[in-house]
Every structure is written in C-alpha cells, then in structure tokens.
Amino acid sequence: MKFDTPATTNPIDQLKVVGQPLDRIDGALKTTGTAPYAYERHDVAPDAAYGYILGAAIAKGRIVAIDQARARAAPGVIAIVTAENAGKLGKGNFNTARLLAGPTVEHYHQAVALVVAETFEQARAAAQLLRVEYARTEGDFDLAGAKASTDKRTTDSNKTVGDFSDAFGKAEVKLDETYTTPDHSHAMMEPMASTAAWRGDKVVVWTSNQMIDWTRTDLASTLGIPKDNVRLVSPFIGGGFGAKLFLRADTLLAAVGARIARRPVKVALQRPLVANNTTHRPATIQRIRIGATRQGKITAIGHESWSGNLVGGKPENAVQQTQLLYAGEHRLTGTRLASLDLPEGNAMRAPGEAPGLMALEIAIDELAEKLGMDPVEFRVLNDTQVDPANPxxxxxxxxxxxxxxxxxxxxxxxxxxxxxxxxxxxxxxxxxxxxxxxxxxQVMKSGARVRLDGRGIVTVETDMTDIGTGSYTIIAQTAAEMMGVPIEKVVVRLGDSSFPVSAGSGGQWGANSATAGVYAACVKLREAVAQRAGLDASTASFADGMVRAGGRNVSLASVAGEGGLVVEDTMEFGDLTKQYQxxxxxxxxxxxxxxxxxxxxxxxxxxxxxxxxxxxxxxxxxxxxxxxxxxxxxxxxxxxxxxxxxxxxxxxxxxxxxxxxxxxxxxxxxxxxxxxxxxxxxxxxxxxxxxxxxxxxxxxxxxxxxxxxxxxxxxxxxxxxxxxxxxxxxxx
The missing domain is CATH 3.30.365.10 (Aldehyde oxidase/xanthine dehydrogenase, molybdopterin binding domain)
Structure with missing residues (x-):
C-alpha cells in the first residue's frame, strides 16, 4: 500500500481500541522477569560459552603484538579471537570505525580481542592475562582546541536564506552568545548483548538491537556471507535510545567467537565499553546570533554548531530545529565538523534537536529579556505556519x-x-x-504479516522492535481496531528477521510507521476475509469478531476455517513529506x-x-x-x-x-x-x-x-x- 494522499475516514477513527490508555500486553512478562532478553536465551543455547571483550588501552595507534600464552593456559578458556584469526572482516554501512581493532586502533576501548571460556568469570580473568603491545600515536581529543586551530581540520556546511550578515548588522536589538553541551553517554539498563549460534553455514544471533534489517545487512556484509545466512532475533530490548540502531562489537564478536569455538557464545559489553566502544552524543559548541526589531520581531537568526567525530563520521546537527522553529526573513545555520579521535559520535535520543534546543531556547529567553518581553509572548510573536525557507x-x-x-x-x-x-x-x-x-x-517504509486462524485469533508478525516504548501494545491495538476483535484476541510477534521488514525503532518514526504497516496488512486481510465470505469488501464492517455486509453476519473464525488466512503488505510513503513540513x-x-x-x-x-x-x-x-x-x-x-x-x-x-x-x-x-x-x-x-x-x-x-x-x-x-x-x- 502506498500513502500518497491525505488520510480520510478509516476504521482506526473508531477509536474503540486505538487511542485508549491500555496496559502493555508485555507488562506481565517484564514485571515477572520472564521476558527473554538477549543474554538470557538459555532456552535456545543451553550450552553457550561466554565471551569477554578486551578493549584497546590506547586511543590511536596500532597493535604491535598480543601475547596470548598465559590467557590460553587459563582455566576454562576455549578460544581467543583477534584480528589475526577472525577471518577477513568487512565494514558495514553504519559503523564509522571497525568493530575489531588490528593492526590499527582507531579509538579507546575499540575491541582488541574476545576471550571465550566456559564461564563468564573465567573469560574475564583470562582476558586480563592478555599482554598487548601498542605503538601509540598522537591524537586529537579536544573539541575547543580543534575549533580554535587553523590547520583546517574542520568541514563546514551552511544553509542560508536571505542576507543574514546584513540583517543582523542592522538589527535594532541583538544577541550574540556561545553555548556548550558536553559528550553524553547512553545509560540504558541493558547493555549491548548478544548470543550467537551457527547452524551449518548460517548464524542466528539473539541480540539487543533496534533496527533488525539494518543490523542483519551489516553483519552479513562484515562477515562476508549472504544476508540469507543471517538471522537476527530481538524480541525484548532493555532500552536503546539510539545506541542500538547499528551493528556493534558484541554482535559481531559473538558470531565470530561462536564460529571459532564451534559452540554458541554469549557476549555482553561491560559498562565502560558502552561509553567508550559504542556511540555517544557528541559535545557541541554553539554560537547563536539573533537580531530583532524593538517590537520583538526576529529579522535575522544564525546558529552555528561545532562538533567532533572520527574520520568518516557525521556532525551533530544541532542547528536543524533552528531552520524551522521561528520566523525570520534572514537565516544562517551551519555545522562544523572537527576530526577527533574520540569514540564514535552518533544517534542519541533526539539527535540534533536535543542539544540544539539546549542552546537555542536559552538564547530565545535572553533576547526576550533584552526586549523586555515575556518569554511566552516572544515565542508566540515569532511563530510561523510555513517553512521559513520556503513560504x-x-x-x-x-x-x-x-x-x-x-x-x-x-x-x-x-x-x-x-x-x-x-x-x-x-x-x-x-x-x-x-x-x-x-x-x-519522520516516516519509514514498514511491512507486516497478519494471520487469522480458526479460533478467530489475529497474529501480527513484523521485525519491528520494542525498546521499552510499547510497540507490542500499539501494534495489537491497531490490529484489534482494524479487524474488529478484542485486544485479547491479538498475538504480536516482533523482532525477528524472518518476519517482514519494518521501520524499526528510532528517530521517533517507529510507532507511526510500524502501525501504518500493520494497517496496510490488515486492509488486505479484511479484503481477503470479505472475498472468502462472499461479501462486498467496500461495505463490510468488522466488529465483535464478525464481518457484516448486505444483511449477513459471518464470524471471522468460520471464515478462516482450519487453513486460516495469511496476508502480508508494506506501507510505503509518497511525497506528502515534501509537500508539507x-x-x-x-x-x-x-x-x-x-x-x-x-x-x-x-x-x-x-x-x-x-x-x-x-x-x-x-x-x-x-x-x-x-x-x-x-x-x-x-x-x-x-x-x-x-x-x-x-x-x-x-x-x-x-x-x-x-x-x-x-x-x-x-x-x-x-x-x-x-x-x-x-x-x-x-x-x-x-x-x-x-x-x-x-x-x-x-x-x-x-x-x-x-x-x-x-x-x-x-x-x-x-x-x-x-x-x-x-x-x-x-x-x-
């Protein structure tokens, strides 16, 4: 199904189930401790060994040698994975640095080795016995220093509307201030964790990941195997906030470790590696200039932000909200990216807007004070109903x-x-x-499979994930509303790459996009039910487990019969996002x-x-x-x-x-x-x-x-x- 015209009245508007403050259908599993998280999959890998990652002790340089003798002789050790025996590893689309160092080290705590042992304690103890010799090189770790330097290590990107410099220079009231935000760490309850098992030439990884298809694709690419040979399973996730959007070292090394050890392997990143080995929110230095009339109308608004990242990384786009939030004829927004040798900066809850608004909304208050205006009224005065760059x-x-x-x-x-x-x-x-x-x-293409069985139960399958946000429940509400059944008659299965590809959880696009995908599949199922029942699909109504049309009432269970009905569809989005902001x-x-x-x-x-x-x-x-x-x-x-x-x-x-x-x-x-x-x-x-x-x-x-x-x-x-x-x- 393609969504390219504005929505009109549809079954969701009944709001019998959708829009209601229902308890989470996965709540009982989580509150009783029976929801199976990635590191706890004893049911699928009862003989799993344990992996422990050793992170690099330098931020930049190369590995000269790794003395493994004492570690290999330690109790319980099964295998030690390094770049030398891991096989040829590529790099996925979403990682800036390689996930296993060797010989080059690109950032501190980059994975250097994985020790696999019978128990976690044995793996951890043996990892401390590895002796790594490094050749350290100088690195750049100071954003303020990089900003002040003149060696042109920064990449600039500007967007302009009108003539900001002239308008700001002529403004009757001006603000010109600099604000800083520091680096932030993800601190979700569940760290990155994976359990991997090989079945012939295929690998299954039970992992904690927000974007199943992205990560499956990148894992296959990194391992150099067909995508069809990789299955990812991630039904429960103990928080993500953007840190688990991409393939990380735990997933890759669990897979490599399991291949070398010839048995399932569990890997969980210890907390220091969550900060130094995975992504984080980068620090910013933000200069904001705003010019206004004495009556409070903004005439010029400029927002420039400096941030740092590894070579090949992206800037923290802390200026994006300034492009749209307030009116003003003359505008300048720009990002400045410095090459730093700190761990990778990337998505963390509301990347861009979160740190950008920390600065912009102080600046707006400061200018309101200069004008002698109430901060609410100043914002109201400068509201806009159109994109300031495109009226x-x-x-x-x-x-x-x-x-x-x-x-x-x-x-x-x-x-x-x-x-x-x-x-x-x-x-x-x-x-x-x-x-x-x-x-x-934002919206993302999203698919789902919907089954109706002879008991009248509707089962939804999609690789959508629930990172603690309630995806299970809103998807069940959508299917219940569309098919006219109580929510107790809906089963939701998520987070498996064998299911249709969904939007995944990230960027605030997950709920709307994934439920739209379920909506599309349910529209197709409604048509299939009506056709099998000999009813007019265009006039059929679904309620109380029945389908009604032309004076006939037929139960969904009887229509499904022993064989049931299965349909699949994907919601694709047209260009309405281009027509309307x-x-x-x-x-x-x-x-x-x-x-x-x-x-x-x-x-x-x-x-x-x-x-x-x-x-x-x-x-x-x-x-x-x-x-x-x-x-x-x-x-x-x-x-x-x-x-x-x-x-x-x-x-x-x-x-x-x-x-x-x-x-x-x-x-x-x-x-x-x-x-x-x-x-x-x-x-x-x-x-x-x-x-x-x-x-x-x-x-x-x-x-x-x-x-x-x-x-x-x-x-x-x-x-x-x-x-x-x-x-x-x-x-x-």
Whole structure:
C-alpha cells in the first residue's frame, strides 16, 4: 500500500481500541522477569560459552603484538579471537570505525580481542592475562582546541536564506552568545548483548538491537556471507535510545567467537565499553546570533554548531530545529565538523534537536529579556505556519502557540516574577522557566504479516522492535481496531528477521510507521476475509469478531476455517513529506529551587504540553514523554562524559562516575497531549512522541535557574560550581 494522499475516514477513527490508555500486553512478562532478553536465551543455547571483550588501552595507534600464552593456559578458556584469526572482516554501512581493532586502533576501548571460556568469570580473568603491545600515536581529543586551530581540520556546511550578515548588522536589538553541551553517554539498563549460534553455514544471533534489517545487512556484509545466512532475533530490548540502531562489537564478536569455538557464545559489553566502544552524543559548541526589531520581531537568526567525530563520521546537527522553529526573513545555520579521535559520535535520543534546543531556547529567553518581553509572548510573536525557507510549504499541523498558552495557564505562568532572584522560601531561591519543544516527524517504509486462524485469533508478525516504548501494545491495538476483535484476541510477534521488514525503532518514526504497516496488512486481510465470505469488501464492517455486509453476519473464525488466512503488505510513503513540513511541537515548563548557600538545584515541578498527532496509547505515550523529561533533567544538571584530553577516553565510563537522575531527583511530572490528528502523516494520523519529551527540557531547567538566581550559565551541565560565587548577595 502506498500513502500518497491525505488520510480520510478509516476504521482506526473508531477509536474503540486505538487511542485508549491500555496496559502493555508485555507488562506481565517484564514485571515477572520472564521476558527473554538477549543474554538470557538459555532456552535456545543451553550450552553457550561466554565471551569477554578486551578493549584497546590506547586511543590511536596500532597493535604491535598480543601475547596470548598465559590467557590460553587459563582455566576454562576455549578460544581467543583477534584480528589475526577472525577471518577477513568487512565494514558495514553504519559503523564509522571497525568493530575489531588490528593492526590499527582507531579509538579507546575499540575491541582488541574476545576471550571465550566456559564461564563468564573465567573469560574475564583470562582476558586480563592478555599482554598487548601498542605503538601509540598522537591524537586529537579536544573539541575547543580543534575549533580554535587553523590547520583546517574542520568541514563546514551552511544553509542560508536571505542576507543574514546584513540583517543582523542592522538589527535594532541583538544577541550574540556561545553555548556548550558536553559528550553524553547512553545509560540504558541493558547493555549491548548478544548470543550467537551457527547452524551449518548460517548464524542466528539473539541480540539487543533496534533496527533488525539494518543490523542483519551489516553483519552479513562484515562477515562476508549472504544476508540469507543471517538471522537476527530481538524480541525484548532493555532500552536503546539510539545506541542500538547499528551493528556493534558484541554482535559481531559473538558470531565470530561462536564460529571459532564451534559452540554458541554469549557476549555482553561491560559498562565502560558502552561509553567508550559504542556511540555517544557528541559535545557541541554553539554560537547563536539573533537580531530583532524593538517590537520583538526576529529579522535575522544564525546558529552555528561545532562538533567532533572520527574520520568518516557525521556532525551533530544541532542547528536543524533552528531552520524551522521561528520566523525570520534572514537565516544562517551551519555545522562544523572537527576530526577527533574520540569514540564514535552518533544517534542519541533526539539527535540534533536535543542539544540544539539546549542552546537555542536559552538564547530565545535572553533576547526576550533584552526586549523586555515575556518569554511566552516572544515565542508566540515569532511563530510561523510555513517553512521559513520556503513560504509555499506549510506545516501539516503546527500548534506551538496552543502548547505554550495551554502550558502557561496550567503552570500559572502569570504569577512568575520576570525579574530574577525575587522569590525566596527559607533557604531556597525559587524560579520558573520554559522552553519550546520541536522534533521533526519522520516516516519509514514498514511491512507486516497478519494471520487469522480458526479460533478467530489475529497474529501480527513484523521485525519491528520494542525498546521499552510499547510497540507490542500499539501494534495489537491497531490490529484489534482494524479487524474488529478484542485486544485479547491479538498475538504480536516482533523482532525477528524472518518476519517482514519494518521501520524499526528510532528517530521517533517507529510507532507511526510500524502501525501504518500493520494497517496496510490488515486492509488486505479484511479484503481477503470479505472475498472468502462472499461479501462486498467496500461495505463490510468488522466488529465483535464478525464481518457484516448486505444483511449477513459471518464470524471471522468460520471464515478462516482450519487453513486460516495469511496476508502480508508494506506501507510505503509518497511525497506528502515534501509537500508539507511535518513536525511535532511542545512546551516544557519547569520550577526549580536553588539552595542559597550551596547552590544545589532541586527540580520541583515539570509540565510538558505536546502536539504530536493522534496519540495511539496515552498511557505508554506519557511514559515516553516523562522518560524524555527525566533525561532532559540529567542533561541540564549532571550528565557529562569527562574527556581525558591527553589519553583520549571518557574517564567516568561507568554508572558510578557518570551521573544520571534517580527517583529523588525527579518531582511530579505532568503531561498534556493536545487532541489532534495529522492526516498528512499516515493512515493512523499519528506522529512520533518518544523524542519530543527531551527536546527543550535542558533549556527550561537552565532558564528556571536563571529566574531563581539571576545567574546565567551557558555551559552545560549547570553544576553548583558554576553558580557558587555568583549567587545573590542575600545568600552570604
């Protein structure tokens, strides 16, 4: 099925099941500990050995030699995998660095060897006995230094509209400030983990991965075997956030280790390798210039962002929201990429917009203050219903103003004192802040297979994944709505490369795209049911396990019979995304308390108002948004990968040193979804929401801290050392 015209009325609009706040159908498995995760697949590999990865101890150079004698003699050791015996390994499309070093080392903790042993403890102990001799070479690990250098190691990319320089120079009111965000680590509960087993010349890998087909393709390419000889299975994933979009060392080395050891092998990345061996969110240095009239109309807006990556990597596109969020005739956005020898930078929840809005939404507040305008009203004044770079291209839906107004009323914004450091409660300075939220809506081709059996049960099969987002449930809701059966009559099977290729989970495209694929397959199944029942498919209605048309009622079970019915289809998307700018919008409001004597920050209230098309399941969608809000607090107040600029690695590479929010850090969080549908997006009329929740939160927290204390911090995270010494004098 192809979606190339706006959606009209369809069975999803009944909202008998879709749109309802149903509990997750996989909830019982997860809460009872019976959901089988990749490292726990004892049922399929009871005789599995254990692999332990040794990461490189240098950031750049080459391996001179590896002395394996003591490790090979250690108890329980079955095999040791290095580049010398791994066979010829290629490189997939999505990895910047090779997943097994040798002889070249491209970044710290790049996998150097895999030790396979009978137990995990034996593998770990033996790995420590490997003696690796390196030849270290100098590397570049400092983004600020690379930005300041003159040896032209950066790649620039600009987009311009009008004449930014002239308009900014003539602007009546100007802002020109620089903001920085640090490197961030993924800190999902489940690390990257895989269990691999060979069956003849074919390999099956039970893994934790968001994008089954991408990773299957890259694993086949890296191993140099046909794609048909690779099967990936990933039914349950303990968090991903973008870190598990691509093939990683655990998957590759589990497969190679199993081939050499001639038995199944389990590999899980230890936490330091999650930080230094996989992808992370790169640090940014962002310069923002905005010019406006004295009445508050933006006339010029410029946003340039510097980030670093390995050679061949991409920049963190922290300027993309600035291209669309606010009006302004003259515009400049640009990314600057420096070649650094740090671990690979790539997707992390809302790549681009998350760090970009951390800067932009402080800058908007700063300019509003210069103008003497309320931050809500300044944003409202500069709203646009068209793409600023293409006035003929309208937004399919854009309700940013309603998000701001609704949030302001709910949060009692009118009671806020715009002058900083005016509200004191005991030892606490109290402040409120806000930020706009923006994330582009993306759609991806997605397929599904749907079965109807003689019991009236509908089974959906697709390689779509559930990374804790509720994919199982919204897919079941879609099939139940389309086929007119209760959700208890729907079985959902996900995360297996033997199923039809789906959109996968990433980029906030998963829910809308995958359910659209299920919608397409169900349309075909409805037609097959009607045809077999001798009914007119165009007038047939499906409800209560029956199909009705022309005065006849026939049960789905009887139509299916013993043989059942099986159909398969794929939703492909036309050019509506080109005709209409499709984005999601929101507003975040935050209240903080800052200790007058220690400058410790406590978040007291949080509110998110979201406009993201039809909400397929308000309960799971709220869970996604508050998770994003929590990550936003972490980015604002504590998360920072500390770079050793001499040795080229992230020092605080575990959950003891890399701080993330815990329950005590997070107050009550309220989420409001505006009631909307977007017929330009898909037949579901939905859009993504999982990443919108983090977008803008960091700036809302920083703006609230400024309102509380009068201290403006432009370098994240906003830690107490950046506030102490600048606090209001009453604190002394």
């Amino acid at each position: 003929n291209r309208r937004f399919s839906q854009r309700r940013l103003i309603e998000c701001l107004r609704t949030g302001a009323q709910r949060f009692e914004w009118a009671q806020r004192n715009a002058k900083p450091a005016q509200r004191r409660e005991g030892r606490w300075w109290i402040g409120t802040g806000l930020a706009a939220a923006f994330r582009n809506n 499709q984005s999601t919008f929101g507003a975040h409001f935050v209240e903080v308390a800052v200790d007058a004597y220690t400058a410790e920050v406590r978040v007291r209230r949080m509110l998110a108002v979201c406009a993201a098309g039809r909400i397929l399941n308000p309960k799971s969608a709220r869970s996604q948004v508050i998770g994003g809000m929590t990550m936003g607090v972490g980015a604002a107040l504590m998360e920072e990968l500390a770079v050793d600029k001499r040795q080229g690695f992230f020092v605080n590479h575990d959950l003891a040193g890399y701080e993330v929010p815990v329950h005590a850090d997070i107050p009550h969080q309220e989420v409001i979804f505006l009631d909307e549908t977007d017929p330009m997006s898909s037949p579901m009329k939905a859009k993504g929401v999982g990443e919108l929740g983090i977008c803008g939160v960091g700036a809302a927290v920083a703006n609230a801290i400024y309102n509380a204390t009068g201290v403006r911090v432009r370098d994240y995270p906003v830690t107490l050392d950046k506030l102490l010494g600048r606090m209001p004098s009453e604190a002394i």
